[in-house]
Amino acid sequence: MLKEAFIGELLGRDDLIGSRVRVCGWVHNIRDVGRIKFIVLRDRTGFIQGVVKAGESPGEAVEEAGRLKLESVVCIEGLLVRGRAREGVEVKVDSVEVLSTPVEPLPLEPDDSLKSILATRLNYRWLDLRNPRVTKIFLLEAWVAGKFREYYSGEGFVEIFTPKIVAAGTESGAEVFPVIYFGREAFLAQSPQFYKQFAVIGGLERVFEVGPVFRAEPHHTTRHLTEYHSLDIELGFIEDYNDVMDYVEGFFRNLLTSLTRDETIKPIVEEFNVEVRLPREVPRISIRDAYKILEEEYGKKIPYGEDLDSEGERLLGDYARRVHDSDLIFITEYPWKVRPFYTMRIEEEPEWTYGFDLLYKGLEVVTGGQREHRYSKLLENLEDKGLNPESFKFYLDFFKHGAPPHGGAGMGLERIVMQILGLENIREARLLPRDPERVTP
RNA sequence: GCCGCGGUAGUAUAGCCUGGCCUAGUAUGCGGGCCUGUCAAGCCCGUGACCCGGGUUCAAAUCCCGGCCGCGGCGCCA
Numbered sequence: 015m016l017k018e019a020f021i022g023e024l025l026g027r028d029d030l031i032g033s034r035v036r037v038c039g040w041v042h043n044i045r046d047v048g049r050i051k052f053i054v055l056r057d058r059t060g061f062i063q064g065v066v067k068a069g070e071s072p073g074e075a076v077e078e079a080g081r082l083k084l085e086s087v088v089c090i091e092g093l094l095v096r097g098r099a100r101e102g103v104e105v106k107v108d109s110v111e112v113l114s115t116p117v118e119p120l121p122l123e124p125d126d127s128l129k130s131i132l133a134t135r136l137n138y139r140w141l142d143l144r145n146p147r148v149t150k151i152f153l154l155e156a157w158v159a160g161k162f163r164e165y166y167s168g169e170g171f172v173e174i175f176t177p178k179i180v181a182a183g184t185e186s187g188a189e190v191f192p193v194i195y196f197g198r199e200a201f202l203a204q205s206p207q208f209y210k211q212f213a214v215i216g217g218l219e220r221v222f223e224v225g226p227v228f229r230a231e232p233h234h235t236t237r238h239l240t241e242y243h244s245l246d247i248e249l250g251f252i253e254d255y256n257d258v259m260d261y262v263e264g265f266f267r268n269l270l271t272s273l274t275r276d277e278t279i280k281p282i283v284e285e286f287n288v289e290v291r292l293p294r295e296v297p298r299i300s301i302r303d304a305y306k307i308l309e310e311e312y313g314k315k316i317p318y319g320e321d322l323d324s325e326g327e328r329l330l331g332d333y334a335r336r337v338h339d340s341d342l343i344f345i346t347e348y349p350w351k352v353r354p355f356y357t358m359r360i361e362e363e364p365e366w367t368y369g370f371d372l373l374y375k376g377l378e379v380v381t382g383g384q385r386e387h388r389y390s391k392l393l394e395n396l397e398d399k400g401l402n403p404e405s406f407k408f409y410l411d412f413f414k415h416g417a418p419p420h421g422g423a424g425m426g427l428e429r430i431v432m433q434i435l436g437l438e439n440i441r442e443a444r445l446l447p448r449d450p451e452r453v454t455p
Numbered sequence: 456g457c458c459g460c461g462g463u464a465g466u467a468u469a470g471c472c473u474g475g476c477c478u479a480g481u482a483u484g485c486g487g488g489c490c491u492g493u494c495a496a497g498c499c500c501g502u503g504a505c506c507c508g509g510g511u512u513c514a515a516a517u518c519c520c521g522g523c524c525g526c527g528g529c530g531c532c533a
Binding site: 121123233348 | 456467481484485489493495496497517525529530533
């Protein structure tokens with residue numbers, strides 16, 4: 015390896031002071047004070063200052079240092095000494111090795127990239143990503159996905175990998191991207207829904223998946239992407255959908271608790287200056303109660319039996335915080351008319367379902383519910399939705415040979431990250447966002 | 456998909472409403488120079504822009520129309 019250690023690994027290591035180190039990274043800043051040059055190197059873990067002095071440092075190093083540009087990729091070597099730099103230590107440089115240097119002026123300065131509009135930042139995302147604050151978003155995202163895997167693996171869930179090229183859309187209504195599959199029409203999966211049910215029915219019982227999903231909806235909002243990452247779970251032998259919510263809640267408790275305790279992630283939370291609240295209890299209120307709360311406490315009228323709009327969700331987020339001291343709130347028993355056909359309906363009140371959403375800081379981040387596992391009921395549901403059972407034959411067949419009662423949920427990774435950090439636009443939480451206008455870079 | 460707002464150097468902005476004093480200002484970057492402890496380094500010099508097309512007018516960055524692109528709200532959703 016050209017590089018022996020991350021910058022962060024060299025900082026705060028008193029035992030290394032006085033020894034020779036090699037540091038590789040990007041030139042973050044050059045402060046040329048006449049015969050002394052200060053070179054600030056950056057990698058994803060931090061900054062370190064190198065000092066080159068004319069007359070003192072080897073002539074070759076001085077010459078090379080003079081040729082550096084911002085964002086040149088270099089390795090410097092020298093003694094690690096206590097210095098007057100912010101980091102407490104600095105490198106007395108005796109060798110500068112330039113690995114790559116910009117061939118054109120920078121269209122965006124990483125250090126200042128946040129001053130640019132998002133569109134420009136996304137056009138030059140490889141530079142924007144070097145902004146330490148932006149880097150941290152993706153370190154957190156990786157950590158969240160890791161926590162998801164860790165939590166559910168620990169609860170006996172099996173990770174699955176389902177097809178992303180599929181023959182039919184999952185939910186009626188939501189638009190899919192068609193692809194030409196050897197001359198036939200196929201689609202990009204908008205959800206692993208059918209296949210995670212398949213895996214449960216196939217005897218894996220408890221499964222999870224982390225994967226991309228695709229939605230051909232022309233949304234122009236700060237919280238939609240046409241390609242995002244879904245954290246999915248599905249589990250069999252549930253008594254009712256509260257079992258599903260228990261597992262969702264368990265994950266969020268674990269996540270938020272770790273967020274406040276994990277030393278590796280604390281600096282990120284601090285950088286964004288966000289408060290992480292651990293709820294004592296996560297309220298579960300039926301949507302019918304939510305209608306009442308919205309009307310009585312906020313004067314907001316949602317037509318009975320209709321879905322919540324985004325303002326309603328924001329207000330319920332406020333309600334949860336005010337009344338229950340919780341950033342999280344489950345809304346349950348969604349109306350049948352706004353839920354997909356595979357959702358289990360309440361036997362005595364078939365206009366309502368065992369479907370729920372979880373709002374985090376007033377934004378829907380999870381959707382889930384108990385699924386209909388009875389073949390005949392599924393047929394009824396399809397008929398009720400005016401859907402043709404023929405188009406769902408491959409799915410219906412799963413249910414012909416023994417399917418346990420089951421349910422599950424899907425969580426939006428980017429939305430979770432966005433809400434944790436208080437980002438204003440979901441594109442910030444996507445490395446290379448896809449939206450109705452953008453397919454590059 | 457419907458509705459609204461916007462497009463000025465590489466980047467971010469001022470100017471636009473109330474057309475002329477705009478040879479388009481500022482910051483940062485970039486190029487050059489000075490400076491032996493900077494840390495948003497500083498100082499001096501230079502570089503570089505009105506999205507495209509049409510119209511109104513003596514005169515358009517500025518007003519009008521069309522296009523393209525961007526941003527946001529709603530619907531819908533994670």
